[in-house]
Amino acid sequence: MCGIFGYVGPSPHGAKIVLEGLKRLEYRGYDSWGVAVVPASKGKIVVKKKAGRIGKASVSDMPKGSVAFGHTRWATHGGVTDVNAHPHLDCTGNLAVIHNGIFENYESIKQDLIKKGHRFISQTDTEVIAHLIEEYAKTMMLSKAVQRAYNEMEGLNAFIVIQTKEHLLLGVRNGSPLVVGFGDPENYLASDAAALIPHTRQVHFLEDDQMVIVGTDQVNIFNARTGERIRPLKQKLTWSAEQAEKGKFPYFMLKEIYEQPGLISEIAGESTIQAKKIAEVLKNAHGAYIVGCGTAGYAALAAQYLFSAISNRHVNSVIGSEFGYLQNFLVKRSAVLALSQSGETMDILEGVKKAKDKGAKIVSLVNVVGSSLWRLSDVRLPIGVGPEKGVASTKAFIGKLTHLILLSYAMIGKITKGQRILTRAAKAATEVLKEQRVSKIMKLAKKLKNTEHIFVIGRGLSYPAALETALKIKEISYIHAEGLAAGELKHGPLALVTKGIPCIVFAPNDETQGANLAGAMEMKARGAYIIGISPKKHEVFDYYLPVKDVGEATIIPNVIVAQLLAYYLAIERGFDPDMPRNLAKSVTVK
Ligand code: M6R
Numbered sequence: 001m002c003g004i005f006g007y008v009g010p011s012p013h014g015a016k017i018v019l020e021g022l023k024r025l026e027y028r029g030y031d032s033w034g035v036a037v038v039p040a041s042k043g044k045i046v047v048k049k050k051a052g053r054i055g056k057a058s059v060s061d062m063p064k065g066s067v068a069f070g071h072t073r074w075a076t077h078g079g080v081t082d083v084n085a086h087p088h089l090d091c092t093g094n095l096a097v098i099h100n101g102i103f104e105n106y107e108s109i110k111q112d113l114i115k116k117g118h119r120f121i122s123q124t125d126t127e128v129i130a131h132l133i134e135e136y137a138k139t140m141m142l143s144k145a146v147q148r149a150y151n152e153m154e155g156l157n158a159f160i161v162i163q164t165k166e167h168l169l170l171g172v173r174n175g176s177p178l179v180v181g182f183g184d185p186e187n188y189l190a191s192d193a194a195a196l197i198p199h200t201r202q203v204h205f206l207e208d209d210q211m212v213i214v215g216t217d218q219v220n221i222f223n224a225r226t227g228e229r230i231r232p233l234k235q236k237l238t239w240s241a242e243q244a245e246k247g248k249f250p251y252f253m254l255k256e257i258y259e260q261p262g263l264i265s266e267i268a269g270e271s272t273i274q275a276k277k278i279a280e281v282l283k284n285a286h287g288a289y290i291v292g293c294g295t296a297g298y299a300a301l302a303a304q305y306l307f308s309a310i311s312n313r314h315v316n317s318v319i320g321s322e323f324g325y326l327q328n329f330l331v332k333r334s335a336v337l338a339l340s341q342s343g344e345t346m347d348i349l350e351g352v353k354k355a356k357d358k359g360a361k362i363v364s365l366v367n368v369v370g371s372s373l374w375r376l377s378d379v380r381l382p383i384g385v386g387p388e389k390g391v392a393s394t395k396a397f398i399g400k401l402t403h404l405i406l407l408s409y410a411m412i413g414k415i416t417k418g419q420r421i422l423t424r425a426a427k428a429a430t431e432v433l434k435e436q437r438v439s440k441i442m443k444l445a446k447k448l449k450n451t452e453h454i455f456v457i458g459r460g461l462s463y464p465a466a467l468e469t470a471l472k473i474k475e476i477s478y479i480h481a482e483g484l485a486a487g488e489l490k491h492g493p494l495a496l497v498t499k500g501i502p503c504i505v506f507a508p509n510d511e512t513q514g515a516n517l518a519g520a521m522e523m524k525a526r527g528a529y530i531i532g533i534s535p536k537k538h539e540v541f542d543y544y545l546p547v548k549d550v551g552e553a554t555i556i557p558n559v560i561v562a563q564l565l566a567y568y569l570a571i572e573r574g575f576d577p578d579m580p581r582n583l584a585k586s587v588t589v590k
Contacts, residue, residue, distance in 0.1 A: 001584040002086070002100040003028035004178065005195055006069035006160050006169040009186020009216050012040055014068030015048075015059040017199075021188075022070045024195040024244065026054050027252075027389050027578065027585040029074030032085035033057065036096040037065035038164050044093035045164060049085035053579070066216075067167055069160050069189070071098040074584040077106075078123030088127040090134035091118055094164040097133070099126040100176040100191055101157035102589055109152065129159055137163075143213055146170045150211065150224050156346065156589070158206075160189055172211040172224050176588045177344050177372060180204040182234065185217045192586075193370060194387040197241050204232040205370045235370050243386040253390035253476070253577045257563050260398045261429040263385050264556065267402045268422035272415050274381045275403065278337070278363055279410035281379055282315070285335030285361065292339035292400075293320035293347050293587070295393040295468060299339050299400040302464040302555060306404055309461070309552055310418075311411035321590075323351030332359035340364070341388055341396035342586035343371025350590070352376065365403055367396050390578050391585050392476050394563050397468065398429075398556055405553055425553035432547060432557045438564060444531065444543055445568035448502055454479055455493070455503040455528070456562075457486040457519050461555045462506035469504060469562035476577040477569035486512075486519030499527035504562070505541075507534035508554040533561050 003025030007017045015037040022033055034049025037059075046063050054072060071086035078084035087096040103125035110120065110128045118131040129149060136145035146161055156175025162168070171178050171189045181188035181196035181203050189212070190196050193203050204221070206212060211224035221230040249255035282288050290300040300317040307313045315337075318326055330336075336355045340348050343366040356362050356376065364377035367385055374380055385399040402422055409418025431437065448454070454473055458466040463485045470483030484493055486505070497503075505520040507513050513534075520530050520540045532541035535549040545565075547557040570577040 001029050001074035001586065001588050002191065003072035003195070004069070004098055004100055004158070004160060004189065004191040006171070006189040006214070007186065008067045008167065008169050008214055009183060011066055011186065012064035014065045015062040018068045018070040019057065019059045021190060021195050022072050023054055025190070025192055026072050027391055028191060029072045029584045030054070030579050031075045031080040032073045032082070033071065034085045034087050035059055035062065035068060035070035036087040036162065037062055037068040038162055039063040040065045045089060045096045045162065047087055047089065047096065049082060049087065051080050051082050051085060067162055067169065069098055069162055069169060076102050076589065077125040084122045084124050086126055088122060088124060088130045090130040092134065095130055095134055095137070096162050097126055097130040097159055099129060099157060099159040100588065102155045103128060103153050103157055104155035105153065126159070129153070133161060142166055143170060146172065147211060147224050147227070158191070167215060169214040170211070171206070171214065173206040174208045175346065178206045180206065180212055180214060180219055180232065182219065187214045187216065187219055189214055193237055193368065194239060194244050197237060197239055197244055201237040202234050203237060203370065204234055205375065207375070238369070239387055244389065251390065251576070251578045253392055253394060253567055256388055256390050256395045257560065257567065258433060259385070260395050260560060261426045261433065263395055263399055264402050264422055264426040264429060267384055267399060268406065268419045268426070271381070271384070271403060271406060272410070272419070275406045275410040275415060278379060278381060278407055281361060281363055282335055282337070283411060286331055286333035287329070288315040288335045288337060289323070290315050290317045290337045290339065291320050291323045291348060291351060293345050295397045295471060296320070296339040296341065296400065298464040298468040298471070299397055299404065301467070302401060302461060303337070303404045305461045305464070306408040306552060307411070310408035313411060320345060320351055321347035324354050327354055327358060330355055330358045330360050334360040336360050336362050338362060338364045338373055338377070339400050340373050341367040341383065341393055343368045343373035344586045344588050346588050346590050349373060349376070365400055367399070389585070391580055391583050392472055392566070392577060398559065401556055421551050421553045424548070424550040425556040428548035428550045428557040429560050432560045437546070440545060441561065441564045442568050444545070445565060445572045449569060449572040451479060451502055453496070453501055454481040455501065455523065456481060456483045457489065457503060457516065458506035459486050459512035459516055460510065461552065462508060462512060462516065462558065465506050465555050465558050465562070468559055469566070472563055472566035473569060475580050475583060476566055476575060477573055478575065478581070479569060486516050489519050489522055494522060494526065497523055497526040497528050501528050502531060503528040504531045504533065506558055507532055507538060508558065509535050509549045533558050
C-alpha cells in the first residue's frame with residue numbers, strides 16, 4: 001500500500017526528483033515519508049525521514065547525488081514514528097531499503113541476524129531486509145545477495161535497494177506492484193505508473209518474481225527464482241500530466257467528482273465495441289460472477305440489479321475478499337468479471353487467480369492499464385477515467401456503472417438504447433453539479449456536521465447506492481453511516497432510530513419508489529430527519545435534493561449527490577477528504 005519512487009541518472013538532484021515523485025504518490029500511504037540519496041561526494045547514504053504527511057517537505061538540505069529513492073508509508077509493522085519510516089539502513093550505512101508489503105517470516109531471520117551481530121533500531125520488518133542483504137553481500141555480489149534475500153522472504157513484497165558502491169537501483173517484486181520507467185538517459189522505479197508520467201511514458205510492469213537492475217542507461221530484468229534473463233515488455237502510458245494534477249480544485253476528490261459528466265459521455269460514445277465483446281463472453285458462460293472490493297464491490301452489486309432489470313440475466317455479485325470461499329461451483333465455462341480501479345487490490349487478485357486456476361474465463365474492468373489484474377485477465381476493458389487520486393473512489397465508480405449499463409444493454413443487443421440513457425445521465429450529472437444545487441448540499445452538510453450517525457436507505461438499484469453513500473460518508477467525514485436495504489429496517493435497525501437522526505432516502509421513479517417512501521415514513525414516525533434524493537419532492541422529506549429521472553441510470557446522478565454530501569461533510573468537519581485516516585489508495589495487503 002506504500003508509495004515507492006526511485007531515480008538513477010545523470011542529474012545531481014536525485015533527492016529532489018524523488019521527493020516530487022513521492023508527492024505524486026502520497027495517496028498510497030501518508031503515515032510517514034522518507035528519502036535516501038547516495039552522495040555524489042562519496043560517503044555513507046544520507047537519509048531524511050519523518051512521521052506525518054509529506055506536505056511541503058523539502059530536501060534542499062540533502063546532498064547532491066544521482067541515485068536516490070523514497071517512500072510514503074502505510075504502516076504495517078511498527079508504529080508511525082520517524083525511526084520506523086523508510087528508508088532503512090544496514091549496520092554500515094552503505095545500503096538502504098524501501099519496501100511495500102509484509103515480510104512474514106522476518107522475526108526468525110531477525111533473531112539469526114542479531115546473533116551474528118547486526119544491530120536494529122526500528123520495529124519494522126523492512127529493516128531486516130537491509131541487514132539480511134548486508135549479511136549476504138559480505139560473500140557475494142550485491143545482485144546475488146538481493147536475490148538470495150528475496151528467496152528467503154515469505155509474504156507478498158516489493159522492495160528496492162541502493163548501495164554506495166553501485167550506481168544502481170535493485171528492485172524485486174512479489175504481489176506488491178513495481179513499475180520500471182524508461183527515461184533517456186535515466187531510469188526510474190515506482191509503485192505506480194501515474195507517478196512516472198512527468199518523466200516518461202515507456203514502462204514495464206514487473207511480474208511477480210521479477211528482479212530488475214536499473215542503471216542510468218541499462219535496465220536488466222531477471223527471474224528472481226531462476227536467474228533467467230527476461231526481455232522488458234515496454235508499454236506506453238496514455239494518461240496526461242494534467243489529468244494527474246488538481247488544477248483549480250482544492251482537492252483531487254472534488255476535481256474527480258466534477259470530471260464525471262464528461263467521462264460518462266466519453267465512455268458511452270467510445271466503449272461499445274468492447275461492451276459487445278464482453279457481452280458475448282458473458283452470454284456464452286456457464287454462470288457469471290462479478291467481483292469487487294469496497295466501492296468496486298458496490299458497483300458489482302449494482303451490476304447484479306442491472307443485469308436482472310435490463311438483460312434478464314442472473315449474475316452473482318461477490319465481495320472480492322469472500323470470493324475465494326465461494327468457488328467450489330466454478331467450472332471451466334464460468335466467467336468472472338472483476339472490477340477494480342487500481343487493478344492491484346490483493347483481495348481481488350487472490351480470488352481471481354484461484355478462479356483462473358479452475359479454468360474460469362477472467363474478464364476485467366480496470367482503470368490502471370497494465371496493472372496486475374489487467375495482465376492476468378483473458379479479456380480486458382479499461383474504465384478509462386484517467387488517474388483517480390482521491391482515496392475515496394468517485395469517478396472510477398461512476399465509470400464502472402456507465403460501462404455496466406452499456407454492457408447490460410449490449411447483452412440484449414440494444415446498446416444504442418444504453419447510449420441514449422447514458423447521454424441523459426451525463427446531463428443529469430451536470431445539473432447536479434450546478435452552483436445552486438451544490439449550495440443546497442453544502443447547506444445540508446453544515447446542518448449535519450455534528451451528527452454522529454446517518455442512515456441511508458434504498459431498494460433495488462438504490463440499495464448499492466445506499467451502501468456506497470454510507471461508505472463515502474464514513475471514510476472521509478468519519479461519521480458513522482449505515483447503508484441499508486429499506487426493507488430491512490423493520491428487521492432490526494429501526495431499534496436504533498432516535499429523535500433527529502438523519503436518514504437519507506433514495507426514491508427514484510421506479511418500482512421501488514412506494515416502498516422506499518414507506519421506509520422513510522417508518523423512520524420519520526420514530527423521529528428521524530428525512531433527506532430525500534429523488535426526482536420528485538415528497539411529503540415525507542424534511543430536506544429535498546432533486547435529481548432528474550434517467551431510468552436505470554438514475555443511480556448515477558443519485559450517487560454524485562451523495563459524493564458531494566460526503567465531501568462537504570468532510571470539509572465542514574475540518575478533514576482532508578483526499579487522505580482519510582488509516583486508509584490508502586490501493587490495498588495491496590490481505
Ligand atoms: O482499486 P480498487 O477499485 O480495487 O479498490 C477497491 C477498494 O479498496 C476501494 O474502492 C475503496 O473501498 C475506496 N476507498 C472506496 O472509496
